[in-house]
Amino acid sequence: MTTEEFAEESAEEFHLPESRAANERLHAVIPGGAHTYAKGDDQYPEGLAPVISHGRGAHVWDVDGNRYIEYGSGLRSVSLGHAHPRVLEAVRRELDRGSNFVRPSIVEAEAAERFLDTVPTAEMVKFAKNGSDVTTAAVRLARAVTGRPRVAICADHPFFSVDDWFIGTTPMSAGVPAATTELTVAFPYGDLAATEELLTRYRGEVACLILEPAGHTEPPPGYLAGLRELADRHGCVLVFDEMITGFRWSEAGAQGLYGVVPDLSAFGKALGNGFAVSALAGRRDLMERGGLRHSDDRVFLLSTTHGAETHSLAAAMAVQTTYVEEGTTARLHALGERLATGVREAAAGMGVGDHVLVRGRASNLVFATLDENRQPSQQYRTLFLRRLLAGGVLAPSFVVSSALDDTDIDRTIEVVAQACAVYRKALDAADPTPWMAGRPVKPVFRRLA
Known part of the structure; x- marks a missing residue:
């Protein structure tokens, strides 16, 4: 045959x-x-x-x-x-100790410290359950700190969030008000001139640039650094969606590999090896706006009943240890x-x-x-x-x-x-x-x- x-x-x-x-x-x-x-x-x-x-x-x-x-x-x-043995061992150890309490668990501090050791380009981190939680939190935070309404998304990235600011731009926009969708604009990956034109056209209106820092192709030479400069010059927040690039590009994501530091970044997927955990990480001065130690208007950054379940955070720590120790x-x-x-x-x-x-x-x-x-x-x-x-x-x-x-x-x-x-x-x-x-x-x- x-x-x-x-x-x-x-x-x-x-x-x-x-x-x-x-x-x-x-x-x-x-x-x-x-x-x-x-x-x-x-x-x-x-x-x-x-x-x-x-x-x-x-x-x-x-x-x-x-x-x-x-x-x-x-x-x-x-x-x-x-069913990775190191991850399951860490999860089982926490399950017997309880998974959710009325106050933070010490595991939350341990997990945050471990994450920031793994992703040293970030200064603070807050955990959640899925990618949409943290990308939307990044958008809200960017709007709050800049006082601007528009979000600029990379047109070549297929998915950012289940929330209205992104889903309204897709063919599945039913249920999303047009006024919401109009606040989201798009820029092409790899084209700094087109991105600058967009920022100039909406001068003083764009709160953030959000993109996956790398995809099916490597970033053109100087591209990510150029975006960093554009964001700084136009006063908007640079957000890296590291859902896929996190850990697969390097333990510290694409930002760790390419050496360009975003203001905020969103991690998930590989972080928990199947357990539900995601992370919003970034500059301390921005992240603190979602906290208690500042005098500005408060930002409802992330507040999730299950975001800090101990077993998921234990899984994340075990994943990070495995990546580092086993290459x-x-x-x-x-x-x-x-x-x-x-x-x-x-x-x-x-x-x-x-x-x-x-x-x-x-x-x-x-x-x-x-x-x-x-x-x-x-x-x-x-x-x-x-x-x-x-x-x-x-x-x-x-x-x-x-x-x-x-x-x-x-x-x-x-x-x-x-x-x-x-x-x-x-x-x-x-x-x-x-x-x-x-x-x-x-x-x-x-x-x-």
């Missing part, structure tokens, strides 16, 4: 009856069938959206009993692998480099090297699926995902965790080669429909369901 025939036959035989039934249960009681739109079954081929039973290391098992090599774990949050960031880069090289070689070997592309920093790889005209295609993404799933690879991206090993990477490359063989056949036919077996996967941000 040829590689093409094996890939096609295995995909045709693959089905998930228990997961399909579980998805129906989820939709019956949860809007969208998931608690994050990016986890929705519309993001996967029709009938092939696994519902997870459990995970360990770099592997997860679905309710049908299938095991997968998993990438992008927990939307990039589980960077050490599932986790370097391992993520090494694994990603090996995977990227193998996927590119497999795609080229099957004649689709110009159509299945791997992009991004090695520790944060994504893939693009292009059609016969080399345009991004949800149809070809559907075909590709079907073949990966059939081969036991759950990969909405190729974002690695440190729990992967060489065997996992080798198997992934083998499955990618099988998928690319079918991809080539679809390209030759100029029609991927026969290999999709249903509707295409859909973008998260769209106006209609």
